[in-house]
Amino acid sequence: MSKILIRAMVLPMTGGDEFFPQGELCIEDDVIVSVGKSGSAPAGFTPDRILELPNDVVMPGLINTHTHAAMTLLRGYADDLPLMPWLNEKVWPFEDKLTDEDIYWGTSLALCEMIRSGTTTMLDMYASMDRVAEAVLQAGTRAVLSRGLIGNGPNGDRALQESIELVRHYQGAGNGRVSVMFGPHAPYTCSGDYLRKVKAEADRFNAGIHIHVAETQDEIKILQEQYGKTPVQWLEDLGLFGGHVVAAHCVHLTPEDMEILARKHVCVAHNPESNMKLNSGTAPVTELRAKGVIVGLGTDGASSNNNLDMFGEMRTAAFLQKLYVNSTALPAYEVLEMATIGGAQTLGLENVGMLAPGFKADLISIDMDQPHFYPRFSIPAHLVYAAHAGDVRTMMVDGKFLMEERKLMSMDEEKVCQEAERRAKRIAGELAVK
Ligand SMILES: CSC[C@H]1O[C@@H](n2cnc3c(O)ncnc32)[C@H](O)[C@@H]1O
Numbered sequence: 001m002s003k004i005l006i007r008a009m010v011l012p013m014t015g016g017d018e019f020f021p022q023g024e025l026c027i028e029d030d031v032i033v034s035v036g037k038s039g040s041a042p043a044g045f046t047p048d049r050i051l052e053l054p055n056d057v058v059m060p061g062l063i064n065t066h067t068h069a070a071m072t073l074l075r076g077y078a079d080d081l082p083l084m085p086w087l088n089e090k091v092w093p094f095e096d097k098l099t100d101e102d103i104y105w106g107t108s109l110a111l112c113e114m115i116r117s118g119t120t121t122m123l124d125m126y127a128s129m130d131r132v133a134e135a136v137l138q139a140g141t142r143a144v145l146s147r148g149l150i151g152n153g154p155n156g157d158r159a160l161q162e163s164i165e166l167v168r169h170y171q172g173a174g175n176g177r178v179s180v181m182f183g184p185h186a187p188y189t190c191s192g193d194y195l196r197k198v199k200a201e202a203d204r205f206n207a208g209i210h211i212h213v214a215e216t217q218d219e220i221k222i223l224q225e226q227y228g229k230t231p232v233q234w235l236e237d238l239g240l241f242g243g244h245v246v247a248a249h250c251v252h253l254t255p256e257d258m259e260i261l262a263r264k265h266v267c268v269a270h271n272p273e274s275n276m277k278l279n280s281g282t283a284p285v286t287e288l289r290a291k292g293v294i295v296g297l298g299t300d301g302a303s304s305n306n307n308l309d310m311f312g313e314m315r316t317a318a319f320l321q322k323l324y325v326n327s328t329a330l331p332a333y334e335v336l337e338m339a340t341i342g343g344a345q346t347l348g349l350e351n352v353g354m355l356a357p358g359f360k361a362d363l364i365s366i367d368m369d370q371p372h373f374y375p376r377f378s379i380p381a382h383l384v385y386a387a388h389a390g391d392v393r394t395m396m397v398d399g400k401f402l403m404e405e406r407k408l409m410s411m412d413e414e415k416v417c418q419e420a421e422r423r424a425k426r427i428a429g430e431l432a433v434k
C-alpha cells in the first residue's frame, strides 16, 4: 500500500468557499483519505512520501467533457472555416487517411498536452477507439471513450459493432480509469432508425450516449427541413434521452429545448472556443444552468480550438457569458465547478471532481509563485482569469504521479511529438498531390 501526504494550499471544490491556505491531503493507493488544514492527517497515518508544495494550490484535476483527442494531428491544418465546409472540405478527407496507429499517436500527443495543462479526464469521440484506449491506459489518465458513429455512411453498422466491442473490452479497464459510452455523431449524420438502434445498444450495456447537438444554424435548418423539428425535439421524440446523455455544444436552443434538456437530465458539454472559432454561436449557458441543466466544459478537437488547454477554456467560458449576459454571470468559482465536479457529473463519474475522503486521487498542483498570481486576493479568480496551462506543476491520477516538477512521468514526449509531426505531414502530403 502506498501512502502519500501532500502539504499545499488546498482548494477541494467541495462547495462554498472551503479553502485551506496551509492544507494537508492524505492519499492511500488510489483514494483520498483526508483533506483539511495543517495537522488534519488521521492519527497513525505514516506516509511513505511527503510532498511539500507550499506555493502551490492543489485542486481536483480538470475534466474535458468533449474532445476528439487524435485531432491534434489536424492542428493548424484546417483553420478559418465554418463547421460544414471545415468538415466536408478539410477534416473528413484528412481523417479518411488516418490509420489506427496515426490515431494512437495523435491521441498520445493530446494526452501529453492534457497532462501538461491539468486535464486528468476526457470524454473522447473518434475512430480506432481500441488504440485510443491503449494510449490512455499507457498515459495513466482517466477517460470516457465513445466510438464516433456516422450512421448515414457505408460504415454505420460496422462502427456500431466496434462500439459494442469497445464496451466489452474496455468498460472499467485500468482500475476503472476507462469507461465507454456510445457516440452517434449528430442528428444530421445519423438517421432516426440508426439512432434508435444505438439507443437500444446503449441500454443493453447500461452505457451513456455522447452526441453533437444543435451546434450550428445549418444543423437547425437541416433538421427543420428533414423532420420539421429542432434537433433536441427530434432526439426526444426518438426516445434518445432516457438514460445518461452528454449533448455537446447545444448552441441553438429554443426555450422548449431547454425545458426538455432539464426534464430529461441531459448533460451539456459547452465548447466556447470551438463555437467561436467555427462561428457557431454562443451557448445559453447561464439560462441552462438556471434551469438546472448540468453543464461541463470541453475544448472540442485541436483543429477547432486549437489547443486542449482547459484553463483557457474556463477563461473564455466566463468572459463569453459576461459579454452575452452581464458581468455578474458565471463567476470564477462556478466556472471551476463546471471544469471539475460539474465535469464529473456530466460524464456520470461519481468518485472524481472533488478532493474529499473516498474520492479518487485525481489532482493537480498550480505554481502560484509567479507574477501573474500576485496580489492574492482571490484564488478562484486567479485560476480562472489569470492562469494558463504552463502553470501546472504536478498531476496525479488514480494515486499515481503523471507529472512532477513539470516533467511527464508516463510518456516519452519527444518521441510522441516526432511521430505526430511525421504522420500528420505524410497525410497532408498525400492530400496535396491529389
Ligand atoms: C466520427 S468521429 C467524430 C467526428 O466528429 C468530427 N468533429 C470534430 N469536431 C466537430 C464538431 O465541432 N462538430 C461536428 N463534428 C465534429 C471529427 O472530425 C470526427 O469526424
Ligand SMILES: [Zn+2]
Pocket (backbone or CB within 6 Å): 066, 067, 068, 212, 248, 300, 301
Ligand atoms: Zn466535437
